[in-house]
Each structure stands twice: as structure tokens, then as C-alpha cells.
Amino acid sequence: MKVKVLQNILDANDQIANRNRQVLDKAGVLAINIMSSPGAGKTSLILQTIARLKDKVRIAVVEGDIASTIDADRIGKEEISVVQINTGGACHLDANMVSNALDSLSLEDIDLLLIENVGNLVCPAEFKTGAHKQMMLLSIPEGDDKPYKYPLMFTESEVIILNKIDLLPLLDFDINAFRQAVTGLNPRVKIFPVSCKTGEGIEEWISWLESELRGR
Ligand code: MG
Ligand code: ZN
Numbered sequence: 001m002k003v004k005v006l007q008n009i010l011d012a013n014d015q016i017a018n019r020n021r022q023v024l025d026k027a028g029v030l031a032i033n034i035m036s037s038p039g040a041g042k043t044s045l046i047l048q049t050i051a052r053l054k055d056k057v058r059i060a061v062v063e064g065d066i067a068s069t070i071d072a073d074r075i076g077k078e079e080i081s082v083v084q085i086n087t088g089g090a091c092h093l094d095a096n097m098v099s100n101a102l103d104s105l106s107l108e109d110i111d112l113l114l115i116e117n118v119g120n121l122v123c124p125a126e127f128k129t130g131a132h133k134q135m136m137l138l139s140i141p142e143g144d145d146k147p148y149k150y151p152l153m154f155t156e157s158e159v160i161i162l163n164k165i166d167l168l169p170l171l172d173f174d175i176n177a178f179r180q181a182v183t184g185l186n187p188r189v190k191i192f193p194v195s196c197k198t199g200e201g202i203e204e205w206i207s208w209l210e211s212e213l214r215g216r
Contacts, residue, residue, distance in 0.1 A: 013127055016095035020102060020130025027107035028084045029114060030216055033131035035153065038119030040139040041163040043071040046114050046194035047203075048077050053112070057213060062101045062115040064093040071116060081105055092123040097129055111213060121146070125153040130187050133212070135159040135180075140167045144174050147181040154182050161205060166195040 034042050049213050050059055060081040063072040072084040083101040085093060098115065105113075114198065115131055117124040125134075136157040138146055141164065148155040154160070160182060162175070182189055190208065194201035 004132065012198055013095045016099055016130035017130040020095055020099050021132070023102055023107065024113070024130060024132070027110070029107050029110050029113050030133075030213055031113040031129075031131040032133045032135050033115045033124075033129050033165065034135050034137070035117045035121070035145075036137035036139075036144065037121050037142060040119070040137040041196050042070070042119070042137055043074055045137060045161060045163065046075060046116060047078070048196050048199070048202050049056060049206065049209070050075070050080060050201065052129040053209070054078065054080065057210075058109060058111045060105055060110045060113050062093075062113065062116045064097070064116055065089070066118060073108070081110070088116060091118055091120045092127050093117050094115065094127045098129040098131075102113055108168065111208075115201055121148065121150040121153045125150075125156045133158055134179075137161040137163050138178075139164040140173045144178040144181070145177070147172050147185055150186055154189075155185045157186070157189065159192070159208070162193040163196055163198060165193045168200050186213060 015124050036042050046061060052058060061075050063075065064085045064087060066087050066089060069084050072082050076082045083104055085097050085101055087093065087097065109181060114214060115129060134157045135152055146166060179191060182191065192201060192205045194205055
């Protein structure tokens with residue numbers, strides 16, 4: 001019975017997500033749903049992306065947070081549009097929350113929408129938002145075994161940003177083992193090893209993003 005209720009909720013969510021996708025497509029916006037556990041570096045990656053692209057790409061950010069506006073405040077300093085969603089305790093964004101955020105943005109004036117989901121490796125992967133790309137960050141201190149523990153997140157994500165590679169010399173993270181685990185679940189995944197702190201690898205991520213924007 002419980003399973004059926006959850007399935008109905010997910011079906012209703014999918015319908016709203018499809019509508020969000022249509023709204024985004026009509027306005028010519030590329031939307032990326034950014035997921036990770038807390039502290040992996042979603043906000044830092046968004047700030048790095050804004051710093052490198054804001055002169056050529058019109059960017060807006062949707063900030064999902066359970067309660068605070070700390071991340072939205074950091075991004076708000078960048079003079080781009082930021083919409084805060086406080087989920088009121090919910091541990092993921094759903095399509096309806098994103099729909100409300102889209103209503104408050106001037107989508108015709110935006111090329112790229114970065115959606116920072118709530119920090120959690122479980123249910124954000126279950127709830128579609130309407131974004132075109134599912135992306136996740138994993139940071140080196142979290143360990144290379146996470147694809148085995150959270151397979152849905154690694155299966156759903158087309159792009160994985162492996163952040164904090166500046167910590168590799170200090171920690172036992174086996175990048176090859178990680179790659180093997182991920183591609184076993186998801187053969188077409190793109191993995192970008194980066195350090196938001198030192199900037200290493202960020203150019204490769206930005207090039208990929210620019211080619212996605214050109215392709216639209
Ligand atoms: Mg954040
Ligand atoms: Zn949740």
C-alpha cells in the first residue's frame with residue numbers, strides 16, 4: 001500500500017516536472033539540477049561557474065535549503081537572479097517547488113539556470129524537477145565507496161563533479177576504483193575531477209557546460 005502511495009506521488013511530480021521542462025524549453029533556458037550530500041561543494045561550484053561565465057552567459061540560481069538563506073546570500077553578492085526555496089524541513093526539491101521558483105524568474109532573460117538541491121544523496125534523485133541535466137558532486141573526503149551505497153543517485157546523474165581533489169594526497173580515495181564503480185552503474189556518465197578551492201579541473205567543466213549551451 002505504502003509503495004502505491006509513493007508511486008502516485010512520484011507520478012504527480014513527474015507531470016509537473018514535464019510542465020517545468022516545457023516552460024524552460026520555451027524560454028530557451030538550460031537547467032541543471034545539482035545534487036550532493038551536505039558540504040560537497042555545490043555552492044562553491046556554482047560560484048566558480050558564475051565567476052567564469054557571467055560575462056557571456058545570463059545565469060540564474062535556485063537555492064534549495066531546508067531552513068537557512070546562507071547559500072543564497074553568498075550567491076546573491078554576484079548580481080545575478082537568485083530564488084530561495086525554503087523546503088520547510090523537506091529533504092529534497094520537488095517539481096512543484098521548482099515550478100513556483102520558475103514563476104518568480106524572468107526566464108526570457110536567462111540562458112542557464114543552476115538549481116542547488118537540498119544536501120542529500122537519497123531522495124533528490126527520486127524527484128524530477130524538470131531540469132535538463134541531473135548532476136551530482138561527490139567530494140573526496142566522502143570516500144570512493146559511495147556509488148555502492150547510493151546507486152540511484154549515481155545512476156540518475158549524467159555528470160559527476162568529483163570535488164576537493166586537492167585533498168587526494170591526504171586521503172585514501174581511489175579514483176580508478178571510483179570510476180569503475182560509477183561506470184558499472186552508468187556507462188555514459190561524465191566525470192570531472194575538480195578542486196573548487198584551487199580551481200584545478202574547473203576549465204574542463206566549464207568547456208563542457210559551454211558546449212551544452214551552444215547545442216541548445
Ligand atoms: Mg550549498
Ligand atoms: Zn527528501
